[in-house]
Amino acid sequence: MRILVLGGDGYLGWPTALHLSRRGHDVGVVDNFVRRQYDFEMGVDSLVPITQLQHRVRRWEEVSGLSIDTFVGDLTDPEFVDRLFERFEPDAIVHFAEQRSAPYSMIDRQHAVYTQVNNVVGTMNLLYAIAERNPAIHLVKLGTMGEYGTPNIDIEEGFIEITHKGRTDVMPYPKQPGSFYHLSKVHDSHNIQFACRIWGLRATDLNQGIVYGHETDETTMHPDLATRFDYDGVFGTVLNRFCVQAVVEHPLSVYGKGGQTRGMLDIRDTLACVELALLNPAGEGEFRVFNQFTESFSVQQMAEMVAAAYPDTVKIDHVDDPRVEKEEHYYRAAHTKLLDLGLVPHLLETSTIRSLLAVVDRYRHRIDMEAISPTVKWRSTASALRTTAGLTAG
Amino acid sequence: MRILVLGGDGYLGWPTALHLSRRGHDVGVVDNFVRRQYDFEMGVDSLVPITQLQHRVRRWEEVSGLSIDTFVGDLTDPEFVDRLFERFEPDAIVHFAEQRSAPYSMIDRQHAVYTQVNNVVGTMNLLYAIAERNPAIHLVKLGTMGEYGTPNIDIEEGFIEITHKGRTDVMPYPKQPGSFYHLSKVHDSHNIQFACRIWGLRATDLNQGIVYGHETDETTMHPDLATRFDYDGVFGTVLNRFCVQAVVEHPLSVYGKGGQTRGMLDIRDTLACVELALLNPAGEGEFRVFNQFTESFSVQQMAEMVAAAYPDTVKIDHVDDPRVEKEEHYYRAAHTKLLDLGLVPHLLETSTIRSLLAVVDRYRHRIDMEAISPTVKWRSTASALRTTAGLTAG
Numbered sequence: 001m002r003i004l005v006l007g008g009d010g011y012l013g014w015p016t017a018l019h020l021s022r023r024g025h026d027v028g029v030v031d032n033f034v035r036r037q038y039d040f041e042m043g044v045d046s047l048v049p050i051t052q053l054q055h056r057v058r059r060w061e062e063v064s065g066l067s068i069d070t071f072v073g074d075l076t077d078p079e080f081v082d083r084l085f086e087r088f089e090p091d092a093i094v095h096f097a098e099q100r101s102a103p104y105s106m107i108d109r110q111h112a113v114y115t116q117v118n119n120v121v122g123t124m125n126l127l128y129a130i131a132e133r134n135p136a137i138h139l140v141k142l143g144t145m146g147e148y149g150t151p152n153i154d155i156e157e158g159f160i161e162i163t164h165k166g167r168t169d170v171m172p173y174p175k176q177p178g179s180f181y182h183l184s185k186v187h188d189s190h191n192i193q194f195a196c197r198i199w200g201l202r203a204t205d206l207n208q209g210i211v212y213g214h215e216t217d218e219t220t221m222h223p224d225l226a227t228r229f230d231y232d233g234v235f236g237t238v239l240n241r242f243c244v245q246a247v248v249e250h251p252l253s254v255y256g257k258g259g260q261t262r263g264m265l266d267i268r269d270t271l272a273c274v275e276l277a278l279l280n281p282a283g284e285g286e287f288r289v290f291n292q293f294t295e296s297f298s299v300q301q302m303a304e305m306v307a308a309a310y311p312d313t314v315k316i317d318h319v320d321d322p323r324v325e326k327e328e329h330y331y332r333a334a335h336t337k338l339l340d341l342g343l344v345p346h347l348l349e350t351s352t353i354r355s356l357l358a359v360v361d362r363y364r365h366r367i368d369m370e371a372i373s374p375t376v377k378w379r380s381t382a383s384a385l386r387t388t389a390g391l392t393a394g
Numbered sequence: 395m396r397i398l399v400l401g402g403d404g405y406l407g408w409p410t411a412l413h414l415s416r417r418g419h420d421v422g423v424v425d426n427f428v429r430r431q432y433d434f435e436m437g438v439d440s441l442v443p444i445t446q447l448q449h450r451v452r453r454w455e456e457v458s459g460l461s462i463d464t465f466v467g468d469l470t471d472p473e474f475v476d477r478l479f480e481r482f483e484p485d486a487i488v489h490f491a492e493q494r495s496a497p498y499s500m501i502d503r504q505h506a507v508y509t510q511v512n513n514v515v516g517t518m519n520l521l522y523a524i525a526e527r528n529p530a531i532h533l534v535k536l537g538t539m540g541e542y543g544t545p546n547i548d549i550e551e552g553f554i555e556i557t558h559k560g561r562t563d564v565m566p567y568p569k570q571p572g573s574f575y576h577l578s579k580v581h582d583s584h585n586i587q588f589a590c591r592i593w594g595l596r597a598t599d600l601n602q603g604i605v606y607g608h609e610t611d612e613t614t615m616h617p618d619l620a621t622r623f624d625y626d627g628v629f630g631t632v633l634n635r636f637c638v639q640a641v642v643e644h645p646l647s648v649y650g651k652g653g654q655t656r657g658m659l660d661i662r663d664t665l666a667c668v669e670l671a672l673l674n675p676a677g678e679g680e681f682r683v684f685n686q687f688t689e690s691f692s693v694q695q696m697a698e699m700v701a702a703a704y705p706d707t708v709k710i711d712h713v714d715d716p717r718v719e720k721e722e723h724y725y726r727a728a729h730t731k732l733l734d735l736g737l738v739p740h741l742l743e744t745s746t747i748r749s750l751l752a753v754v755d756r757y758r759h760r761i762d763m764e765a766i767s768p769t770v771k772w773r774s775t776a777s778a779l780r781t782t783a784g785l786t787a788g
Contacts (some may be wrong), residue, residue: 008447078503109472111523113515120581121507121728124574128503131775152563153556162547162556162568167724169546174556174565175584180518183588187514187581194577198718198772220560324592330561377590 001028001278003191004088006075006321007096009053010035011228012142012211012270016094018225019271020278021066026334028069028088031051034118034122035228038235042385044371046228047363048214059224070079075122081129090358092138092278093130097122098184102146103234103322104374105181107383109285112180114346119184126193131199136306138281139192139203140274145263145293145333146203147186147207149176155333158205158289173289178325179378189289196287203286204277208270209263209293213352214359216268229359232371234385238299239264241372242306243353245315247360252307255374256321259301259328263293263335276341291335294345309353322374395672400469400520401490403447404429405538405622406664408606410488412612412619413665414672415460422463422482423447424491428512429622432498432629438765440622441757442608454616458547468517472523479527486532486672487524491516492578493537495718495769496540497628499575502778504573507552513578518585525593532675533586533597534668539657539687539727541601542581543570544720549727552599552683567683572719575652576587583683590681597680598671602664603657603687604632607746608753610662621661623753626765628779632693633658635766636700637747640708642756642761646701649768650715652694653722657687658730659742670735685729688739703747716768 007013008029021027031053039045051059057068071089073080075097098119099105105115123141130137148155153172160173172193172369175186177325192203219225230236231244242252265273273292283287297305298314321327337344346352360367376383397407397414415421425447433657445453449463463482467474469491486703492513493499499509517535524531542549554567564711566587569580586597596663613619619731624630625638636646675683691699694710701708715721733739740746754761768776 089538109519112522113518114579115517116514116585117511120510124507124510125503128506128775151565153558153565160556160558160568162554162558164547164554164556167547171545171547171568172570174554174568177584177588178567180585180588183581183584186584187510187577190571190577190580191510191574194571194574198425199775381593 002089002091003278004028004030004090004093005096006030006093009033010096011230012267013096014056014275015216015219015226015267016271018060018301019216020275021060021068022064023275028086029089029265030069030071030073030076032072042090042232043235044232046369047366048226048229048233048359050226050228051224054253056225059222063225064220067087075125078125079261081125082182085129085133090137092140092281093126093171093244094274095123095139095141096124099181101235102179102181104372105179106376106378107385109144114182116184119186120191124186127192127195127201130175130201131195132354135200135281138278139201140277141188141191141192141203143205143207144182144205145209145291146182147175147177147189148173149178150329150331151176157291157334157337163371178323190263193287196285198211200285202282202284204282205287205289206277207271207289207291209265210237211265211267211270212237212348213356215355216271233374234376239302239306242303242369243356243360244372246306246310247357249314250368250369251315251317252303253319254299254303255318255319256325256356257327258303258318260325261296261329261331263291263296263333264294264348266348268346268354269294269343272343273338276338280341290337291333292338293335295348296333305348306353309350309358324378362380365382395426396485397672398424398484398487399490400424401433401492401600402489403427404490405464406661407490407622408450408621409610409613409661410490410665410668412454413610414669415454415462416458416612417669421576422465422484423451424465424467424469424478426466432594436628437501438626440764441625441760442620442623444620444622445618453616454690457615457619465654470512472519475519475523479523484531486534486675487520489517489520489533489535490670493575495629496573496575497768499573500770500772501779502775509575510581514581517582521586521589521595524595525589529594532672533585533595534671535582535597535599537579537583537585537599537601538576539601539603539685540576541569541571541583542567542727543572543736544723544725545570546724551685551728551731552601563686571719576715587681590679594679596676596678598676599681599683600671602684603659604631605659605664606631606742607659607661607750609749610665615729627768628770633696633700636697637750637754638761638766640700640704641751641758642763643706643708644763645709645711646697647711647713648693648697648739649717651721652697652712655690655692655693655720655723657685657690659687660746662740663688663737666737667732669730670732670737675736678728683684684731687723687729688727689742690727691742699742700747703744705753716771718772
């Protein structure tokens with residue numbers, strides 16, 4: 001299969017590209033490197049050093065004998081998208097190429113508008129390009145479990161049967177997203193569903209949980225193939241942050257009560273899920289939604305698991321929640337569709353956390369403690385980013 | 395009350411501004427005249443001649459003794475929005491300032507992207523300005539009944555109680571919009587609801603039906619105060635188009651089977667509804683939705699009503715539906731909240747249609763028959779606009 005991986009220089013895009021390449025697909029990676037630009041803006045860096053895309057691709061060819069095409073450009077530029085489709089002629093597209101941080105979208109007006117325009121327009125340009133060039137192309141789009149919010153009923157996979165005043169219909173599951181970033185994904189979902197309806201496109205919306213982990217079968221083949229590891233207060237996700245805090249013997253910072261429960265998955269399962277979606281494409285005109293996570297944990301539970309896995313004593317601190325979210329809530333979300341396609345999950349076990357802690361320990365000299373604290377407050381319309389150089393621990 | 399009417403040069407914005415001015419409010423009108431630009435782009439014009447905003451406002455002052463402030467600028471420009479709030483200091487905002495044509499948004503990629511960016515970014519800039527300057531400002535936002543689509547269950551006003559697997563929650567009503575324009579309104583609704591939640595803003599989303607009619611108590615006070623009357627295939631709405639076709643003795647063109655049923659309302663009820671929303675503002679942090687229409691009709695019914703009201707014989711033709719929509723469907727939508735606040739509807743009677751026909755007849759020499767046919771096809775990703783001058787009938 002000829003597969004374009006959009007955002008293929010990123011945390012998940014890069015390992016996905018390698019995985020698909022190794023599985024025998026012709027892979028093209030597309031990126032505009034704006035994710036690297038965010039690091040410059042914030043004065044932070046991936047904990048694990050990463051090489052440039054061109055270097056990564058050359059190293060992959062040396063290690064595996066497989067070549068990956070690279071395309072540098074921006075999906076919000078329709079001429080670039082057009083040239084991209086003309087040159088690569090994909091059978092399928094995996095679309096990671098969006099601003100993916102909730103805190104980044106909540107910094108201020110400019111970042112909120114940037115996030116929504118970047119994500120929504122990039123996806124619209126894709127939809128038009130697919131419809132115009134080849135409606136049979138299967139779009140595998142990364143959404144997020146955060147689109148649903150935390151309703152007081154079970155979350156289903158994209159759609160829900162509603163019986164109301166004696167009549168029944170299957171409707172899109174109501175969305176209650178919690179940031180301008182999550183909202184951008186909801187907007188995307190609506191736009192994609194509409195494009196499938198009017199143009200007969202095929203799309204799979206992967207509503208992904210929070211991903212943890214760093215190493216995959218392919219990225220460990222050479223240090224130059226490593227993917228990013230984010231632990232900063234803006235792009236870092238909770239489990240990664242706890243591991244970093246444990247290693248530097250800083251209390252694990254739980255936001256608020258810690259009852260916030262989220263779907264989670266191992267980075268290796270992301271790759272497996274994307275592949276399963278690609279191998280079992282949506283039908284003509286079908287917009288389908290898979291909830292892509294394997295287990296649910298509360299933030300408090302995650303902190304306790306990291307503390308238990310760490311050999312030394314680690315404290316757990318509760319800090320003010322910078323977000324506006326329910327700190328205790330009902331949470332039960334369906335996630336059977338990918339299991340039905342054959343997903344065999346990697347569950348979050350002590351050994352998983354220990355291997356993550358080992359990665360962190362290896363690069364502990366690169367930890368910037370100043371980068372960890374949450375600087376972006378949901379209730380404020382303008383949060384200051386840390387702009388001065390921080391102290392370095394380790 | 396100090397009220398800003400955004401899009402106050404448009405079909406509904408202008409009569410709303412006059413109505414609120416006459417009711418004793420301090421009114422400021424904001425517009426960037428892009429609606430007039432669309433006419434130039436398409437080579438069409440309002441059937442009823444309209445004067446420039448500055449001229450309208452001067453005439454209003456002569457006729458009524460009341461002054462209206464004018465602000466010329468674009469809501470997608472945050473600096474303009476900031477200056478606007480600084481100068482006018484509104485208590486409430488009525489937001490009509492969006493690209494509001496479904497066919498216009500479906501012309502091609504560029505128009506789809508323009509519609510979504512223009513509408514979503516303008517509204518986001520407003521939300522930030524309100525949150526930063528005065529969260530007590532009540533935002534009255536024009537949405538559309540088209541956000542809901544045509545589900546097989548009753549449509550409620552913004553929210554629906556769902557019982558699912560033994561648990562119950564009140565959720566946002568699932569949206570199934572039918573164009574990139576309607577999608578932009580859905581995106582807005584989600585963004586506004588979120589802003590109310592995190593910043594405590596007050597917002598009323600008026601999910602308006604299709605408006606018909608032309609004259610209000612204020613616009614009839616002088617010919618220079620007339621509002622626009624659109625009948626072209628892109629901005630004209632169905633009842634207006636049928637009246638124009640009747641007057642020139644052209645068959646009334648029903649799209650497809652004509653079973654498409656929509657909520658409708660008289661232009662005078664739009665004014666009354668907006669005023670009712672303003673006088674009964676949303677609470678702190680409240681995002682509420684009113685379904686703003688008074689009656690539902692199918693397209694076929696509307697054609698038959700116009701044919702019956704017209705003194706001569708009028709034929710009804712069925713043409714291919716340029717849209718992708720259900721041509722026959724269940725439709726029952728709640729619309730009690732505005733009635734509960736005191737709305738006394740003007741129903742669609744023969745006399746209403748006759749007065750509309752009289753307006754059309756007065757300007758029949760300005761009718762451009764070439765402008766009426768639907769040129770924008772939903773199934774196509776690029777429709778040609780009529781770019782040559784059309785013939786003039788009458």
